[in-house]
Amino acid sequence: MTEPSRILLDEAELPRRWYNIVADLPSPPPPVLHPGTLRPVGPDDLAPLFPTALIEQEVTDDRWVDIPEEVLDVYRLWRPSPLHRAHRLERALGTPAKIFYKYEGGSPAGSHKPNTAVPQAHYNAAAGIRRLTTETGAGQWGTALAFACSQYGLDCEVWQVRASYDQKPYRRIMIETFGGVIHPSPSELTAAGRAVLAEHPDSPGSLGIAISEAVEVAAGRTDTNYALGSVLNHVLLHQTVIGEEAIAQLAKVGLSPDLVIGCTGGGSNFGGLAFPFLREKLAGRLDVTIRAVEPASCPSLTRGVYAYDFGDTAGLTPLMKMHTLGHDFIPDPIHAGGLRYHGMSPLLSHIYELGLIEAVAKTQRECFEAGIRFARTEGIVPAPEPTHALAACVEEALRCRETGEEKVILTALCGHGHLDLAAYGAYLAGELVDHEISAEQLGASVANLPVVPG
Amino acid sequence: MTEPSRILLDEAELPRRWYNIVADLPSPPPPVLHPGTLRPVGPDDLAPLFPTALIEQEVTDDRWVDIPEEVLDVYRLWRPSPLHRAHRLERALGTPAKIFYKYEGGSPAGSHKPNTAVPQAHYNAAAGIRRLTTETGAGQWGTALAFACSQYGLDCEVWQVRASYDQKPYRRIMIETFGGVIHPSPSELTAAGRAVLAEHPDSPGSLGIAISEAVEVAAGRTDTNYALGSVLNHVLLHQTVIGEEAIAQLAKVGLSPDLVIGCTGGGSNFGGLAFPFLREKLAGRLDVTIRAVEPASCPSLTRGVYAYDFGDTAGLTPLMKMHTLGHDFIPDPIHAGGLRYHGMSPLLSHIYELGLIEAVAKTQRECFEAGIRFARTEGIVPAPEPTHALAACVEEALRCRETGEEKVILTALCGHGHLDLAAYGAYLAGELVDHEISAEQLGASVANLPVVPG
Structure with missing residues (x-):
């Protein structure tokens, strides 16, 4: 050979730098819209959930970061x-x-998930945030974020879709091994979770419900932000x-x-x-x-x-x-x-x-x-x-x-x-x-x- | 940093070479004895289970192989x-x-197990052997040997202690993913297994029983050898x-x-x-x-x-x-x-x-x-x-x-x-x-x- x-x-x-494809595209992607006003969201709309550095990265057209x-x-x-x-x-x-x-x-x-979990935890810690919340399905993203939080002294709270929480205990244990706290979703800890449980006490959960719970907790506490593992720029x-x-x-x-x-x-x-x-x-x-x-x-x-x-x-x-x-x-x-x-x-x-x-x-x-x-x-x-x-x-x-x-x-x-x-x-x-x-x-x-x- | x-x-x-510590010790280790005669075992005693190359490595005092x-x-x-x-x-x-x-x-x-599983599979394949048998407890060694056999076109048959087979299905599936065949031990496939089952139909098995089954099958077939994952030189x-x-x-x-x-x-x-x-x-x-x-x-x-x-x-x-x-x-x-x-x-x-x-x-x-x-x-x-x-x-x-x-x-x-x-x-x-x-x-x-x- x-x-x-x-x-x-x-x-x-x-x-030493991340590459931003937006800088080289023939046209920029369409704006993200506020669901109420249908107007483009601005930094203020995102500030309850994300630190300034990440909001800037979300909208930048600089070629390199x-x-x-x-x-x-x-x-x-x-x-x-x-x-x-x-x-x-x-x-x-x-x-x-x-x-x-x-x-x-x-x-x-x-997996590849820590490539973004680590900078997300870093920027949040640098902004004085003490805790990150997130949702996870099978558990890959929750594991990555729990690891990243352990590196910067942040608490990590994960809502995992109950069906996965019950059926796939290994990922849950791995999140706990990295120091994360994990809740089956829907949970009694949030209004969103309680509303679902009131109607469906045996709900197996969904990624949508888990997102709602993680976002609700992050939006309601000044020392807590939310982290997402894909989709965003x-x-x-x-x-x-x-x-x-x-x-x-x-x-x-x-x-x-x-x-x-x-x-x-x-x-x-x-x-x-x-x-x-x-x-x-x-x-x-x-x-x-x-x-x-x-x-x-x-x-x-x-x-x-x-x-x-x-x-x-x-x-x-x-x-x-x-x-x-x-x-x-x-x-x-x-x-x-x-x-x-x-x-x-x-x-x-x-x-x-x-x-x-x-x-x-x-x-x-x-x-x-x-x-x-x-x-x-x-x-x-x-x-x-x-x-x-x-x-x-x-x-x-x-x-x-x-x-x-x-x-x-x-x-x-x-x-x-x-x-x-x-x-x-x-x-x-x-x-x-x-x-x-x-x-x-x-x-x-x-x-x-x-x-x-x- | x-x-x-x-x-x-x-x-x-x-x-490019393995190192043999025996060459540098102030005295050689005591010989392995035949359990019947209590005299040192020779290559002929080991030939039903191992290829010549491995028997030579077991007893060599060359510093490098x-x-x-x-x-x-x-x-x-x-x-x-x-x-x-x-x-x-x-x-x-x-x-x-x-x-x-x-x-x-x-x-x-x-784990480190493939470091030896690979050469063991190679020497057996080179000697014309078609199948390796082994025992495994939790499954690390069985996984390594199944992988190694897949690389040299050998069949791999693993007897896994039944308690682990039932409780730890992931290792079993990993062995099968690498192409290995796995049996819970004790099994009906060997005289040793049948004897245990006759007395204890619900036996959870033991490493000792699994070894007996794997060795019995290897000793009884000329195209089949046995492989061990630790202990030996x-x-x-x-x-x-x-x-x-x-x-x-x-x-x-x-x-x-x-x-x-x-x-x-x-x-x-x-x-x-x-x-x-x-x-x-x-x-x-x-x-x-x-x-x-x-x-x-x-x-x-x-x-x-x-x-x-x-x-x-x-x-x-x-x-x-x-x-x-x-x-x-x-x-x-x-x-x-x-x-x-x-x-x-x-x-x-x-x-x-x-x-x-x-x-x-x-x-x-x-x-x-x-x-x-x-x-x-x-x-x-x-x-x-x-x-x-x-x-x-x-x-x-x-x-x-x-x-x-x-x-x-x-x-x-x-x-x-x-x-x-x-x-x-x-x-x-x-x-x-x-x-x-x-x-x-x-x-x-x-x-x-x-x-x-x-």
């Missing part, structure tokens, strides 16, 4: 992350394609360390990608990987195809509408123009919890509308098949979310076997699947079925979109 | 592993000591890549350790870390203290006797002179499953008898406390086994705070705790108690040692 299996960067090569030394210091626990060449997967597929994967599973939380901004490192790593072996493939839920992993490459493409320095892969059961880019919608199920958040299946869309249960979101990052939606990226949808059994093939060749059990990207990589690599093209394919393996093994067990036992959204289901939820005069 | 958080080696710096290219090729998936400086733990402890940890949790199985030999890399990594920052601390169960993690440093000490090139840390509930080095004993509970294996609590000793239930072994590697026991290393025992709550402190500072949730070493590191670092000594402390973080979170949950809920072996318990099991004329 002449080419290395892993391309490593040393600490001196850690990126310096990463604070206090954040770099924590990033160094696991960054720069390795870029792997999938020699064994290539051999198993008999493909002339070169497949690279940027592995984020070595982070404290086991500043979250995608922080994740661009992934793509910046990957560019430097591929350059070390004299390569650049023909195809960048990432999975999309709220969009932060995909944006973090893709935006630096998109900059190179927009500047005419790189001829690259950028492909988003979403679950067929929750296909906001490929089947959703591009419209103003709420970020949460309950309709409490500002209105964002985005690809959406409708805020009251309930996806069929699939195991890639991190991809079960009705909407898509407004920034990524805008970029998709501009025709700068493409999107495909995959059903879950094809994804788990790719995940198991990957585990048996590359030795890493991937989280269910990135198996969507892996399925698309396998598809493309097999296409290259037909055509003989030696394409360079880059993907982000955004997390390990150690706490998702029950889903692998279900797949191996033949218990999983493929879900695709029906036209009726889509029509019904899209019919409930808020009316925004255009 | 002037010193790096992680010291990385590139692939060209991967060790070349690592085959086919093994290096798989090692490169995760090796060289990183050496971390525990800056944050040091700060939290207020110690002038410098604490380094060699992290093996990034391997495919999440060739296993410790393979693990020395850990210590060799650590020497090179510390040299990059101009340091050498004053103290090397590792946890001990069967001894493979400890030997792998410590033996290369012990070579340097024996050669007079390094003044270092080497400390083994074992659980107070299963303290073979600090409380056991040094005598010939069986390697398994049922008394089927050859007799090995080792520190032992007696082969029918049943440790109180503690969560560090990998440390629950009645004996200790004969090679390590011999080295302890020579006075070249020291040993201490730790109770589990102190260990989990250290594990949580580590998670909240360094961001990695450690497996319960290495929390024993971490507890000893914390103890020493606090001693340095008193004395002002700037000791360099090196430990091996031999695995992550992602699949051990239930134990953390029990600790956080205050449900764990400390077990120490009683004099009666020890006396009773040591009274059953086999009689070997000296």
Whole structure:
């Protein structure tokens, strides 16, 4: 083997700046609207929930944002992350394609989420905030925020969807191990939670309810803010360390990608990987195809509408123009919890509308098949979310076997699947079925979109 | 921060040879005896279970053994592993000591076990073997062997202690994800299993029974061999890549350790870390203290006797002179499953008898406390086994705070705790108690040692 299996960067090569794609787009994304006035939200609307530094990052059109030394210091626990060449997967597929994967599973939380949890905790601590609240579904984001809070002496309070809280105790324990406090949602601790419980004492909860509880607590206390793990501009901004490192790593072996493939839920992993490459493409320095892969059961880019919608199920958040299946869309249960979101990052939606990226949808059994093939060749059990990207990589690599093209394919393996093994067990036992959204289901939820005069 | 958080080696710096401490000891370890004849076992006795290459490694006194290219090729998936400086733990402890940890949790199985599973699978495949059998308790070793077999096209059949099989499905699913076949033990598939089930239909199993089943199947088929994950000389030999890399990594920052601390169960993690440093000490090139840390509930080095004993509970294996609590000793239930072994590697026991290393025992709550402190500072949730070493590191670092000594402390973080979170949950809920072996318990099991004329 002449080419290395892993391309490593040393600490001196850690990126010092996050990249803001907004600076290089032909047009800016549409504004976020206040749900009452339908006018663009301003910093004052966001101040009860977020510190000034993050609000500024949310709206800036500066191309680069310096990463604070206090954040770099924590990033160094696991960054720069390795870029792997999938020699064994290539051999198993008999493909002339070169497949690279940027592995984020070595982070404290086991995913890419700490890339933004750490700066969010830092900026809040620097602003004098003592506690962060958030919601979590399966628990990846709650784990990342609990870790980040432990690094800056912040309390971390997490509302976890009760169904996950009861069924997936490992994530809950991991959050507690990092010092976080976790409540099943709906809870008796908030008016929002009590209202739900009064009507449905056995409510299994939802991400929408958990958001309402976390936001209510943050809005009601001056020493407490709220943190979000995807969707927003500043979250995608922080994740661009992934793509910046990957560019430097591929350059070390004299390569650049023909195809960048990432999975999309709220969009932060995909944006973090893709935006630096998109900059190179927009500047005419790189001829690259950028492909988003979403679950067929929750296909906001490929089947959703591009419209103003709420970020949460309950309709409490500002209105964002985005690809959406409708805020009251309930996806069929699939195991890639991190991809079960009705909407898509407004920034990524805008970029998709501009025709700068493409999107495909995959059903879950094809994804788990790719995940198991990957585990048996590359030795890493991937989280269910990135198996969507892996399925698309396998598809493309097999296409290259037909055509003989030696394409360079880059993907982000955004997390390990150690706490998702029950889903692998279900797949191996033949218990999983493929879900695709029906036209009726889509029509019904899209019919409930808020009316925004255009 | 002037010193790096992680010291990385590139692939060209991967060790090319395993180190055999036997070559440098003042006396060789006592021979392994046949349980029937009480005479030293020869290669023919081992041939039904192991390939020639591994039998040769078991008995060699060559100082160096070349690592085959086919093994290096798989090692490169995760090796060289990183050496971390525990800056944050040091700060939290207020110690002038410098604490380094060699992290093996990034391997495919999440522990140091693949360091030997990979060469064992390679040598068996090269010898024409088609299938490996083994036993596993909690499942770490079974996972490592299933991964290794997937790399060389071998079938892997694992007998897992039924209590773990039923209670810890994640490890079982991970073994299956890597392509292994797993049976709860006792099983109906072997005479040994059927005999147990006839008497105790609801038997929860034991490591001893599982060994008997795996060995029976391997011994009865010419295309099938058996693999062991610790205790034996060739296993410790393979693990020395850990210590060799650590020497090179510390040299990059101009340091050498004053103290090397590792946890001990069967001894493979400890030997792998410590033996290369012990070579340097024996050669007079390094003044270092080497400390083994074992659980107070299963303290073979600090409380056991040094005598010939069986390697398994049922008394089927050859007799090995080792520190032992007696082969029918049943440790109180503690969560560090990998440390629950009645004996200790004969090679390590011999080295302890020579006075070249020291040993201490730790109770589990102190260990989990250290594990949580580590998670909240360094961001990695450690497996319960290495929390024993971490507890000893914390103890020493606090001693340095008193004395002002700037000791360099090196430990091996031999695995992550992602699949051990239930134990953390029990600790956080205050449900764990400390077990120490009683004099009666020890006396009773040591009274059953086999009689070997000296």
